[in-house]
Amino acid sequence: MSDVAILGVGMTRFAKQAHRGYESLVAEAVQQAFEHANVRASEIQASFCGAATAPPGTGQRVLKNIGVTGRPIVNVENACASGSTAIVEACAWLRAGICDVALAVGVEILSEIRGPLPTQDAWFFDTGLNLPGWYALQASRHMQQFGLTREQLAAVAVKNRRLAAMNPRAYFQSPVTIEEVLSSRMIADPLTLLQCCPKADGAAAAILCTASYAARFNSRPVWIRGMSLTSGMAVFTDGPRPVSAARRAALAAYEQAGVGPQDLDLVECHDAFTIGEILYTEELGLCDRGQGGELVLSGATSPGGGAAVVNVSGGLLAKGHPLGATGIAQIAELVWQLRGEAGPRQQPGARLAAALTMGAGEFELDANACTMLVLECS
Amino acid sequence: MASERLWILRNGQPRLQGAHCGDCGAVSFPARHGCIVCGSAVQTIVDLSNRGKIESRTQVGERIVCEIRMESGPRVMGWLESGELVDIGSSVEFAPHENELRFVPDV
Numbered sequence: 001m002s003d004v005a006i007l008g009v010g011m012t013r014f015a016k017q018a019h020r021g022y023e024s025l026v027a028e029a030v031q032q033a034f035e036h037a038n039v040r041a042s043e044i045q046a047s048f049c050g051a052a053t054a055p056p057g058t059g060q061r062v063l064k065n066i067g068v069t070g071r072p073i074v075n076v077e078n079a080c081a082s083g084s085t086a087i088v089e090a091c092a093w094l095r096a097g098i099c100d101v102a103l104a105v106g107v108e109i110l111s112e113i114r115g116p117l118p119t120q121d122a123w124f125f126d127t128g129l130n131l132p133g134w135y136a137l138q139a140s141r142h143m144q145q146f147g148l149t150r151e152q153l154a155a156v157a158v159k160n161r162r163l164a165a166m167n168p169r170a171y172f173q174s175p176v177t178i179e180e181v182l183s184s185r186m187i188a189d190p191l192t193l194l195q196c197c198p199k200a201d202g203a204a205a206a207i208l209c210t211a212s213y214a215a216r217f218n219s220r221p222v223w224i225r226g227m228s229l230t231s232g233m234a235v236f237t238d239g240p241r242p243v244s245a246a247r248r249a250a251l252a253a254y255e256q257a258g259v260g261p262q263d264l265d266l267v268e269c270h271d272a273f274t275i276g277e278i279l280y281t282e283e284l285g286l287c288d289r290g291q292g293g294e295l296v297l298s299g300a301t302s303p304g305g306g307a308a309v310v311n312v313s314g315g316l317l318a319k320g321h322p323l324g325a326t327g328i329a330q331i332a333e334l335v336w337q338l339r340g341e342a343g344p345r346q347q348p349g350a351r352l353a354a355a356l357t358m359g360a361g362e363f364e365l366d367a368n369a370c371t372m373l374v375l376e377c378s
Numbered sequence: 379m380a381s382e383r384l385w386i387l388r389n390g391q392p393r394l395q396g397a398h399c400g401d402c403g404a405v406s407f408p409a410r411h412g413c414i415v416c417g418s419a420v421q422t423i424v425d426l427s428n429r430g431k432i433e434s435r436t437q438v439g440e441r442i443v444c445e446i447r448m449e450s451g452p453r454v455m456g457w458l459e460s461g462e463l464v465d466i467g468s469s470v471e472f473a474p475h476e477n478e479l480r481f482v483p484d485v
Contacts (some may be wrong), residue, residue: 123384123408123479124455126477126479127443127455127456127457127478127479128438128440128441128443128457129438129443129455132438133436133438133443136438137434137435137436137443137445138434139436140434140435140436141445141466144434144466144467186437187438188437188438189436189437189463190436191436234404234406234415235453236406236407236408236414236452236453236454236455237405237406237414237415237452238406238452239404363455
């Protein structure tokens with residue numbers, strides 16, 4: 001399978017900035033990516049726009065002022081994995097030879113939505129369940145099954161808030177303590193407010209190209225070595241729980257890349273809620289199932305901790321989670337890190353990294369969508 | 379297959395409506411046109427047991443929301459009429475409230 005390169009990335013700060021509108025957020029992220037990639041708008045042959053709650057036609061609306069019209073624009077919705085799915089779609093076009101250079105962009109404006117997401121019409125929402133509650137059910141089950149503690153859950157938020165303090169694009173810029181996390185307002189037991197990501201506004205962009213196109217540049221591209229996209233499977237059956245979408249996505253991407261979890265220097269994984277990071281570090285194979293709480297509390301996934309550093313950007317919990325932008329922002333962080341451009345939070349010698357992005361909301365399945373990308377810079 | 383009612387009254391008793399797949403044998407909830415496991419259209423609507431055990435639960439606002447494994451049947455999602463966050467493993471019984479899947483502690 002032919003390799004795809006990431007030539008450049010860009011990202012707005014994630015913050016409350018709904019007044020700016022979709023167009024302004026996307027323009028900032030895309031212009032950064034053009035500059036980072038040393039690519040002009042006229043070179044883009046196809047664009048993919050990820051957004052989860054934005055109106056139909058958002059791709060055309062936001063890209064019309066950027067000089068990439070008159071070529072394919074594809075709108076992509078896959079819940080919280082909309083942005084990473086846009087990258088997967090761009091890769092698929094590049095690998096298929098449909099185009100040589102593509103733009104993937106993601107955007108969301110969430111800060112003016114009141115209350116927890118989502119609010120669609122489905123029988124399982126009539127129970128009172130929402131997204132924090134769905135993650136809380138997984139946390140409660142993990143506590144019962146494996147002895148996960150509230151302190152271990154809180155340790156995820158503490159680590160990621162500490163890391164975000166070194167990321168000028170992050171929503172939160174200040175650290176918190178375990179006590180502060182545990183004493184914040186209960187949202188869905190056992191998840192307190194500081195264990196839930198903030199509803200941020202923002203955009204992120206990436207320029208991707210084929211290997212032959214990348215050869216024209218002197219820059220050091222980041223290579224996509226493994227890529228997978230899957231959906232969840234049935235939960236409300238009389239059988240055992242399905243093998244999770246995260247596990248299946250991770251295994252597929254590892255196999256394609258010819259690597260395993262022990263090879264990774266960095267991981268960005270979907271910590272929309274603290275339990276997310278614990279579950280997904282387990283599903284990624286960074287530790288055995290049931291050991292994710294101990295892994296984070298021990299400091300192993302903090303910088304210098306010995307294992308892959310997890311969510312060095314601050315993760316969704318501290319960087320913010322504008323749904324459509326999130327998956328591309330995870331990739332942006334990894335590209336900066338692998339190219340040695342991450343400033344005060346740079347992890348020395350980072351060479352191989354992975355991003356796992358989850359989308360949920362159709363709760364009859366264990367996920368709406370899950371993507372995994374394995375990146376390398378040699 | 380017609381259906382798509384989450385529950386019906388049978389002999390005055392509310393009964394959750396699941397689907398039994400004639401091809402793969404899976405019992406799933408809710409009943410639907412095709413099997414959520416294998417896609418087969420050979421589906422028979424079946425009454426599920428009204429009793430089950432809590433596999434996980436949380437409190438969202440005033441509501442205790444649960445994942446429940448029905449006796450010899452599928453998992454379902456519902457809310458529990460209870461003043462406290464009951465233990466995982468507790469037994470509950472189906473007691474619908476209007477269109478909502480409400481459960482009560484099974485004493």
